[in-house]
Every structure is written in structure tokens, then in C-alpha cells.
Amino acid sequence: MLTSKEIRNLWLKYFESKDHLIVETKSLVPLNDPSLLWINSGVATLKDYFSGKKIPPKKRLTNSQKSLRTNDIENVGFTTRHHTMFEMLGNFSIGDYFKSEAIEMAYDFLINVLKLDKEKLYFTYFSEDLETKEKWLSMGIEESHIIKGNKDTNFWDIGSGPCGPCTEIFFDRGEKFDKRGLELLQNDEENDRFIEIWNIVFSQFNNDGEGNYTELTQKNIDTGAGFERLVSILQNAPTNFDTDLFLPIIKEIENFTNYKYDPENYFKKDKEIEKINVKFKIIADHIRAVVNAINDGVSPSNVSRGYIIRRLIRRAYRAGLQLEIKEKSFLFKLTEVVKSSLPFNINVEKVSKIIKDEEMLFSQTIEQGQKLLDLELKKNKDQFDLKIAFKLFETYGFPIELTQEILKEKGVTINISDFEKLKKEHAEISRSSKKEGMKKVINSLNLVQYKISEFIGYDSLETTAKILFLADSEKELPSSHNQKLSYVIFDKTVLYATGGGQKHDQGYIIQNNIKIPVLEVFKDKFGNNVHVVKGKLEKNKEVNIFVNEDNRIKLERNHSSTHLLFKSLREQYGSFIKQLGSDNNENRLTFDFPLEKKPTEEEIQQIENRIISYIKSETNRKYLETDIKTAEQMNAIMTLEETEYMDPNNVRLVEFKNITVDLCGGTHIENTKLIENFKIVSVENKGTGIFRIRAITSNQLVDEFYDKEIEKSKELLNNILLKIQQLDSNYVLEQINYDNKKNALEKLKFLIEKSREKHKELLKNTTKKEFNQEINTINFNSKEFYINIDLDSNSLKNNAAHLREKHPNITFILGSKQKDKIIIVVASKSLNSKELFIKITSHFSGSGGGNEIMAQGSVKNIDNFKENLIEFLKNE
Structure with a gap:
């Protein structure tokens, strides 16, 4: 009997012998892919190769990828094959072999390597895909073992993007698992007899999202075989759980x-x-x-x-x-x-x-x-x-x-x-399926076969260029349409493409004296900058390309500040700090990093002050080009994910001398002084020990931030002062100097806390004065109540808490009459305050909430409320 480890090794070694590159299993957490909660299939870690975003290390790949799905969590344990974590065995062709070879390898592996009985194997195919049926017949499979499927069972389609027919392979475990026969497969019924062990998806079409299908220039193979199921069959186990896994x-x-x-x-x-x-x-x-x-x-x-x-x-x-x-x-x-x-x-x-x-x-x-x-x-x-x-x-x-x-x-x-x-x-939140997150294919980009464009925007903000590629989503064009999106690659460009956390440049193209805005710039798998435009362009005429300079400098401020922030975080906490994600646009920057607990306000201030000191150092930026080994010797930090487009023998570094040197392909400010100012505006907990800093740069944005925060703090402070002056009319605060906005905000925050403490102290003293007298109670059904609805609303809660602790056997109902309502608090150690409060508010048209020892809210202000309340309590 083969062990699970032997079966996994047989798979990988077999496809390696068929010229496939073995791809090691990846983390269950997707890397740079917000569309997926978990890696949920064997192909999920490879989809950038299939969508054309990246060039695969080899056109033939194989893996055993751990995956996690929780959409069927309630079924786990009750069925024979549902799992949360499972392994998917895969073999993949990216523009290399197609149907015939994929089917031949599947047959060869099952029959000649795993030694499965051919008579126990059954095969399904898409009804219109007669090529697949004929191929199985040519392999010696009897027609009675080949089952016709429909679009629901044998056509993989997510509504938009690459799609195609598929063929599935089932193993018949015999009548002892189910006395019913082929109708189980023909009707696609869930059962324990015919077990699906293999599925080959022939990715040959592109769905435009409207149900229109066109042939893909690059056809692919995506094979998935359930590892736990194969092990179960080969170990003759009744269920997947009865195996050595x-x-x-x-x-x-x-x-x-x-x-x-x-x-x-x-x-x-x-x-x-x-x-x-x-x-x-x-x-x-x-x-x-x-x-x-x-x-x-x-x-x-x-x-x-x-x-x-x-x-x-x-x-x-x-x-x-x-x-x-x-x-x-x-x-x-x-x-x-x-x-x-x-x-x-x-x-x-x-x-x-x-x-x-x-x-x-x-x-x-x-x-x-x-x-x-x-x-x-x-x-x-x-x-x-x-x-x-x-x-x-x-x-x-x-x-x-x-x-x-x-x-x-x-x-x-x-x-x-x-x-x-x-x-x-x-x-x-736990729904995840293989259909999530596959990228929509711009089919026409497959016509580009190598790097044809150069980015010269590090040193130039405008250029004259030739159009080398002009297309819609499906085909090349001699000229583009005014009202439709077009994809353009020039021989050279000054517009930066989104990458490494930095948003693309804003800019425009001029041809025939017509100004055409560039809507987006992204990289294709060869690193060409692809420009998305909506306007009339002619391929055989030159164009002038311009960067929006004001927007570029804003992007550069935030990108360079990301590097400075990364350095400051490492100085603050240590070299274990990693960049887990960043996003820089013209308005702000964000930076995700791991930490066991949320940074304190003092730590944030130290991080911020350090960055401001970098800015004031007026350090020049320097670009360096070298090889990856030299970069490592310089202790360069791989700050961003831009390196996927870099040649290891020619990598780009950005250096702010005596501060940081980083591997990065983005654009950066010429001198740190041009960043002007830096402010961390929030620190968010993203869960699982990950925090996100959100920050802004430039004097203008930082000043605007302080102005808004100062106004909010002023309003809060005034509200607290109004409450204090109701209790102490002589209370005044010192004046604040608003010339330095940062100092003024800090002063305001200090005074807010000081005033809050003063208000608490006054309330406490008021409580002592208010009840420095005998409590006259009323008895209902052997229970003692104290009712007073003529109190100051500001002291209700404190009074109630004070009295409850002092008189644990008495239930207190305190109130304050307002114009159209009465604010009430119920506090008790002998009764359930919340229950009593709900009864009162239900009877007297009120609302609120609380817990067993104290509840508060309001009821409608009616005449003789206290007398009515006493009468109500007597009858309870």
C-alpha cells in the first residue's frame, strides 16, 4: 500500500519527468491578492501566469498546493470527503501543450504509475467538445465509460475572463458503496461510489462578461486532482479520514x-x-x-x-x-x-x-x-x-x-x-471558491511577445514617442475609437505604471492637436507600460506624452516618505519589521507592518519626529543601477514588490544617503526637503498582529489636517466647559496660542483631559452634597425603592452609582425632567436593573439600555409621572 507521502512524490516526479517545473506549496494566505481570503485551489497561486500579468518560470508547472475552503464547514465530519484544509495536485500548461497531451498524461499516470484498474474509471466531457470524447476513445476507453455533460457540469466559466470545457475522471468504488449505477454520474448526484479524482480544464476561450466567447491566443491547461481522495482510493479506505493523513x-x-x-x-x-x-x-x-x-x-x-x-x-x-x-x-x-x-x-x-x-x-x-x-x-x-x-x-x-x-x-x-x-x-466572510479573483483577460495583449517599450520618466516629464501597439481588448487597431477604451504601448513613455504600491501618473497625449487624457497605466507581463485611453489615436503618427507635474510631485512625496517611514519603524522596533503592503497616491500613503501590539501615542510621535528630522536633513535622492548581489552587499532593503520586473543583473536602487537604500523601481523626490512635512493621521489594527499607518505629506495637507483637528477639539472642549459651568460658573481655562498648530492641538488635547477630570470631580462633589441627607424609601412587595425625578441630568449616573454602592438593598430610580421627556436611571444590587428599566420604558413609551446593575434612557414627559410610576410599581 502506498503512503500519502509516496503518492504525492509520485505525482511531482512524474510530471517533472514530463518537463514540468515543480512549484513548492505556497502559504495559505494569498500574497498581494485582495480578491482571495485564502489560497483555495492549486491554480490560485499561479493565476498571474494564466492572466498574462507575469511570465511563468516555465510553461509547464506542477505542484501539490495546500488549500483552504470554509464554505462547507458545517458539512465537515458528517460527509466522507469535505475538508477545510486539503491538498490539490496540479499540472499546468501555460501556452504549451493542450488537450491531447493533457489527456495522455492523465491516462498514463493513473493506469501505468498508480496501477488503477481501467475498468473502474469513468470520464465526463462537455457535450460540444467532441475532440475530448474522441481522444478518450482513442486511448482505449470504452464508450460506455464516457459520460456526456452539459455547460453546468463540464464547462468552467466565471462570467468574465478565461474559460473553457473540462473533462473529469471518476473512480468506481463498487456496489458496496452504492447499489445505484451510472445514473449517479449522468444525473450529477452526490454519492460515495463514483469519486471524482481528476479534472482537466481546457482554458481556450475568453468571456467578455456579456456571454460572447472568443478564442484565446494563449490556450492553457489547469489540472486539479484531489490528493485526499486519491490517497483514500489507493489505501482502500472507506473515507478520506481513514487514511494515513x-x-x-x-x-x-x-x-x-x-x-x-x-x-x-x-x-x-x-x-x-x-x-x-x-x-x-x-x-x-x-x-x-x-x-x-x-x-x-x-x-x-x-x-x-x-x-x-x-x-x-x-x-x-x-x-x-x-x-x-x-x-x-x-x-x-x-x-x-x-x-x-x-x-x-x-x-x-x-x-x-x-x-x-x-x-x-x-x-x-x-x-x-x-x-x-x-x-x-x-x-x-x-x-x-x-x-x-x-x-x-x-x-x-x-x-x-x-x-x-x-x-x-x-x-x-x-x-x-x-x-x-x-x-x-x-x-x-468565509465564502471562498475557485471562481473568485481570476483576472479579466485583455486578450489582445497576448499579441505582444516581448519588451518593446522603455520608461524614461525618472529624468523626463515629456517626450515624443511612436505607437508600437494599439488595440482594443481583442485585436490590434490601425486607429482607436473616440468612445471606446484602447490599450497603447509606445516605444518610450514618461508615464509611470502602477506598481510597487505607487499609483500611476496622471498625464495626457497630444496627437493631431487633440489632447487625450490617460486614464490608467499598468505593466504587462514583459514590463511594458500599457496606457489606457478613450480617444482618437492613429497608429502611424507620432504623439507627444506629458506628465501632470503637480500630481507627480505629490506621488513622489508619498512614495519617498514610505521609504522613510519604513526606516523609522525599523529604528523604533527593530529589523524584524517587514513591509506587508503599501499604497501611495497623490493624497496619502499607507504602510502595513507586523507588530505584537498597537503602537502607543508616544511611539507614534517618536516615529513621526524621526521622519521630520530626515526631511529637515535635506538629503539628496540618488538612483543607482547594479546587480542583485551588490545590492545585498549594500544592505539594500527590498521595500516594494516592483522587483518582479527587474533583471537580477540590473536592479534599480534608490538611496537617501545615511538614511536608507532600497530596491525600488518607483519615482522619488529629488531631495527630502521637498516632502515639506509629514503627519501620521491614523494607526489601524488590521487583525492578526498587522497594523496600518496612514499618513500625509506637504505643508498644505498637514496644515489642513491640523485645522480640522483643532476645530473638532475646540468644539469638544466647549461642550465639556458648558457642563462644568453648570456646576461651577467661575471655572475658566488658560488661553491657547494658535500660531503653532501642532502645539495648539496638543494643548487642546491636554485641556480636554484636564477638563474631563474637573467635570468628574465636580460631579462627585455634587453627588456627595445632593445625598448628604437621609434616603426616604418606599416599600412595594417587600422591596425598597427610592424615587427622585427632580435632579440635574449631569449628575444622574454618578448619583445612581454612588447610592447603589452605599445602599445595596435599595433600588434607585433617578430622573431629570426635560422639555418633552424625562431622563431616568435605574440602579440596583437587589433587583435586575435592566429588567425593571425595560418594564418602565415599555409602559411609559421610552427607550434605552444597560445591564443588571444599571440601566438608563428616557421616557415620555407626562403629568404626575412620579405618582404614575409609583402606582405602576405597586402592581408589578
């Missing part, structure tokens, strides 16, 4: 519980054993995904990828509870066995710690959730509000299934038919 993990889980996993139960069909098996499968599957995702840099959180990893950990943890695993953390102990089952490098110590911390957090969450459940059940023993179940899910990460289970034990049922609607937004 999962069984070692399951055996390790058995060490923590008295329950045992039974692989023979697939055929025995014992319902109780199946319930136990499902829990083992959930844990084994999810821990594989979690370990690999965390190892690739994702940490549990409430957003994006982190949200999904948290969800997987908690689903696995819950399964452990159902297996009666008593340890508060056990999943982290499975990291080592996961590592041994896969050929990927895993940092066991780091990954284990993150998983353990999350387990401990969730163990507390379960206790909190149980308390909330018990509280709600005390209110209503017969029904349970679905919104509370959703709150448990969203706020505490409490699985709805666990809520159901606990309620069932107490004899309470819950209708969860609408639960999916409530969590739809959260489910969308």
Missing part, C-alpha cells in the same frame, strides 16, 4: 478521551458510533487547517481570516467537550502529530502557544455563555429568544449547536430556521 491525528485524540474511533462503522452504520466518529473527524480536520494557517501567519481574531481560524478552533473544542475531554486545553497538543503527517515546515512551539491561548479563552467563554443562557431561562422557561442565541454566537463565539444542546438538556426547544438569516453577514 488523518488516522495518526485521530489516534492522538483518543489519548484524551475514553471514546474510540471506529473506521469500520462506515459499513456497520451504528448511529451512536457514527456520532462519536463525527467528533473525531471534526477535530482532526480542523486542527490540520488551524495549525497550517497559524503557521502561515494568521492568528485567531474576530475579523477576516482570524475569525475563521477562531471558528475552527471553537468547533473542534466543542467536539472535544462532546467526547468528554476534561482538559481545558488539548488541541495545542496535536500540533506535533499534524506536523509529522505533512511535508510542510511547522513552528510547533509558536503554533501550539497560539492555539493554547485561544482554547483557554474559549473555556472562559463557555462559562460566560452558560451564565447568559441560565439568566434567559429564568425569565422564560418555555421559549428561548433566537436573538439571544445569535448574541451568544456573535459576541462570545458560542456555537448555535452548543446552545441547542444545552437547551435540549433543559427541555427547551429553539426554532433556528431564521438563524441563518441573522448570521448571513458573518458567513459571507
Whole structure:
């Protein structure tokens, strides 16, 4: 019996022998691809080669790519083949071989390498793709084993971009898995008998998005074979979980519980054993995904990828509870066995710690959730509000299934038919499919076969040029249309193309005395700058190209400042700081970097001050051209992703002497003094230990920023002063000098905090004065109440908190009459304040919120409110 490692190696070595380059598996986190949440297929890491954005290292590629999909997370454990993390075996042709060779290699590998029985293989094809059918027949496949499919089953199309027919290969596991026959394939029914093990997509058309199909100049092959499925078949395992990919993990889980996993139960069909098996499968599957995702840099959180990893950990943890695993953390102990089952490098110590911390957090969450459940059940023993179940899910990460289970034990049922609607937004975050994110193909660009254009915009802002390529999205043109987009490549250009985080230049073209704006500039796979225009151009006439100088200098300020920011961050925190993304346009710059905790205000100020010192140093910019080895010897930093277009023997460096030297193809300011000024305007937490700095440059933008912030701070300070003067009319603040805007803003912030403290102090003193007297209470049903609705609204909350602590057996209802409403606060240690508050506001047409010990809001101002309130409380 072949092991999983042997099967994976056989695949890679076979296609290597067929002149394919082996591509190592990539991280589960996509690199520079916001269209994908996860790498979700074998081709996902290669799509820039297929779309024509990049030149592949070789036209024939093969891989075994780890992938992650969570759109079927609820099915994992209950079916034989659903997984969160899986491997996809692939062989790819990018403009090289096509249908015939792809089919021949598939047949050869399955029959002659894996030694599968040809009589157990079945093949599907697209009904219009008779070429594929004839090829399978020529390979000796009987016609009864070839199934005709339709556009839904055998045509890969995402609505816009490359597409084409596909052929699938199925393995028949026999009647013991399903007594039904070929109708399962013919009707495309889900089953455990005919297992899809191979799919070859023949990418030969381009869909313009309107359902119009044209032949691709470059035809491609995208093959995907499910690794876990192949292993299952070759190891004669009833399900994917009964292979050497999962069984070692399951055996390790058995060490923590008295329950045992039974692989023979697939055929025995014992319902109780199946319930136990499902829990083992959930844990084994999810821990594989979690370990690999965390190892690739994702940490549990409430957003994006982190949200999904948290969800997987908690689903696995819950399964452990159902297996009666008593340890508060056990999943982290499975990291080592996961590592041994896969050929990927895993940092066991780091990954284990993150998983353990999350387990401990969730163990507390379960206790909190149980308390909330018990509280709600005390209110209503017969029904349970679905919104509370959703709150448990969203706020505490409490699985709805666990809520159901606990309620069932107490004899309470819950209708969860609408639960999916409530969590739809959260489910969308985990949706990922192979169809996401494929680039729309500009088919005509495949007609360009090499680098034909030169960028001369480092030193020039205008030039005369010849048109070498002029086309619409499908074909070359002798002249362009006034109202349609055209794609133009010149022999030389001064307009910078979007790349390395820097936005493209603004500019225009003049031909025949007509000025045509350039809408966009991007690079093709050879590094040619492609200009997108809408206007009349004639290919046989020269043009003049101009850069918008004002816009260029704004771009250069922000791009150079990105380099200075990177340097300042490394000075602040250390050389481990990496650039995880940047985006520079004419208005601002952003910079993403890793850090364990959010930078403090003091640290941000130090980073900013350092950059201002770089600007004041008036350091000249210098461009250098050298080879990659020399750049490394100069300790040049690879700041941006522009290097994909650089020749390793001729790389471009930008140097600000004694500050930083970076590998970069962008444009930069001539001297740091031209940046003028720099201000960090925000620091955002992007989740999973990644932060984004947003900053602005130039005196004008920084001054405008300070003006807006000063006005906002003035307004806030005035509001606080009004509240203070209601309590102390003699309180005044010192004057502020606004000549230096930065100092003025800092002074305002200081005075805001000082005034807030003063207001708190006055309120505290007011509270003491207000209630430095005997509390006269009213008794209703053996409960004591104090009611006073003639208080100052500013002191209500503080009064209520003070009195509640001083008199824990009394329930306080304090109010302040306004023009058309009465503001009220309910505070109690002996009753549930929120419950009482809701009853009052429901009866007296009000609203608000709070918690068990204090709630606040307002009710309608009616005559004799206090008397009506007393009467209401008597009857409660």
C-alpha cells in the first residue's frame, strides 16, 4: 500500500519527468491578492501566469498546493470527503501543450504509475467538445465509460475572463458503496461510489462578461486532482479520514478521551458510533487547517481570516467537550502529530502557544455563555429568544449547536430556521471558491511577445514617442475609437505604471492637436507600460506624452516618505519589521507592518519626529543601477514588490544617503526637503498582529489636517466647559496660542483631559452634597425603592452609582425632567436593573439600555409621572 507521502512524490516526479517545473506549496494566505481570503485551489497561486500579468518560470508547472475552503464547514465530519484544509495536485500548461497531451498524461499516470484498474474509471466531457470524447476513445476507453455533460457540469466559466470545457475522471468504488449505477454520474448526484479524482480544464476561450466567447491566443491547461481522495482510493479506505493523513491525528485524540474511533462503522452504520466518529473527524480536520494557517501567519481574531481560524478552533473544542475531554486545553497538543503527517515546515512551539491561548479563552467563554443562557431561562422557561442565541454566537463565539444542546438538556426547544438569516453577514466572510479573483483577460495583449517599450520618466516629464501597439481588448487597431477604451504601448513613455504600491501618473497625449487624457497605466507581463485611453489615436503618427507635474510631485512625496517611514519603524522596533503592503497616491500613503501590539501615542510621535528630522536633513535622492548581489552587499532593503520586473543583473536602487537604500523601481523626490512635512493621521489594527499607518505629506495637507483637528477639539472642549459651568460658573481655562498648530492641538488635547477630570470631580462633589441627607424609601412587595425625578441630568449616573454602592438593598430610580421627556436611571444590587428599566420604558413609551446593575434612557414627559410610576410599581 502506498503512503500519502509516496503518492504525492509520485505525482511531482512524474510530471517533472514530463518537463514540468515543480512549484513548492505556497502559504495559505494569498500574497498581494485582495480578491482571495485564502489560497483555495492549486491554480490560485499561479493565476498571474494564466492572466498574462507575469511570465511563468516555465510553461509547464506542477505542484501539490495546500488549500483552504470554509464554505462547507458545517458539512465537515458528517460527509466522507469535505475538508477545510486539503491538498490539490496540479499540472499546468501555460501556452504549451493542450488537450491531447493533457489527456495522455492523465491516462498514463493513473493506469501505468498508480496501477488503477481501467475498468473502474469513468470520464465526463462537455457535450460540444467532441475532440475530448474522441481522444478518450482513442486511448482505449470504452464508450460506455464516457459520460456526456452539459455547460453546468463540464464547462468552467466565471462570467468574465478565461474559460473553457473540462473533462473529469471518476473512480468506481463498487456496489458496496452504492447499489445505484451510472445514473449517479449522468444525473450529477452526490454519492460515495463514483469519486471524482481528476479534472482537466481546457482554458481556450475568453468571456467578455456579456456571454460572447472568443478564442484565446494563449490556450492553457489547469489540472486539479484531489490528493485526499486519491490517497483514500489507493489505501482502500472507506473515507478520506481513514487514511494515513488523518488516522495518526485521530489516534492522538483518543489519548484524551475514553471514546474510540471506529473506521469500520462506515459499513456497520451504528448511529451512536457514527456520532462519536463525527467528533473525531471534526477535530482532526480542523486542527490540520488551524495549525497550517497559524503557521502561515494568521492568528485567531474576530475579523477576516482570524475569525475563521477562531471558528475552527471553537468547533473542534466543542467536539472535544462532546467526547468528554476534561482538559481545558488539548488541541495545542496535536500540533506535533499534524506536523509529522505533512511535508510542510511547522513552528510547533509558536503554533501550539497560539492555539493554547485561544482554547483557554474559549473555556472562559463557555462559562460566560452558560451564565447568559441560565439568566434567559429564568425569565422564560418555555421559549428561548433566537436573538439571544445569535448574541451568544456573535459576541462570545458560542456555537448555535452548543446552545441547542444545552437547551435540549433543559427541555427547551429553539426554532433556528431564521438563524441563518441573522448570521448571513458573518458567513459571507468565509465564502471562498475557485471562481473568485481570476483576472479579466485583455486578450489582445497576448499579441505582444516581448519588451518593446522603455520608461524614461525618472529624468523626463515629456517626450515624443511612436505607437508600437494599439488595440482594443481583442485585436490590434490601425486607429482607436473616440468612445471606446484602447490599450497603447509606445516605444518610450514618461508615464509611470502602477506598481510597487505607487499609483500611476496622471498625464495626457497630444496627437493631431487633440489632447487625450490617460486614464490608467499598468505593466504587462514583459514590463511594458500599457496606457489606457478613450480617444482618437492613429497608429502611424507620432504623439507627444506629458506628465501632470503637480500630481507627480505629490506621488513622489508619498512614495519617498514610505521609504522613510519604513526606516523609522525599523529604528523604533527593530529589523524584524517587514513591509506587508503599501499604497501611495497623490493624497496619502499607507504602510502595513507586523507588530505584537498597537503602537502607543508616544511611539507614534517618536516615529513621526524621526521622519521630520530626515526631511529637515535635506538629503539628496540618488538612483543607482547594479546587480542583485551588490545590492545585498549594500544592505539594500527590498521595500516594494516592483522587483518582479527587474533583471537580477540590473536592479534599480534608490538611496537617501545615511538614511536608507532600497530596491525600488518607483519615482522619488529629488531631495527630502521637498516632502515639506509629514503627519501620521491614523494607526489601524488590521487583525492578526498587522497594523496600518496612514499618513500625509506637504505643508498644505498637514496644515489642513491640523485645522480640522483643532476645530473638532475646540468644539469638544466647549461642550465639556458648558457642563462644568453648570456646576461651577467661575471655572475658566488658560488661553491657547494658535500660531503653532501642532502645539495648539496638543494643548487642546491636554485641556480636554484636564477638563474631563474637573467635570468628574465636580460631579462627585455634587453627588456627595445632593445625598448628604437621609434616603426616604418606599416599600412595594417587600422591596425598597427610592424615587427622585427632580435632579440635574449631569449628575444622574454618578448619583445612581454612588447610592447603589452605599445602599445595596435599595433600588434607585433617578430622573431629570426635560422639555418633552424625562431622563431616568435605574440602579440596583437587589433587583435586575435592566429588567425593571425595560418594564418602565415599555409602559411609559421610552427607550434605552444597560445591564443588571444599571440601566438608563428616557421616557415620555407626562403629568404626575412620579405618582404614575409609583402606582405602576405597586402592581408589578
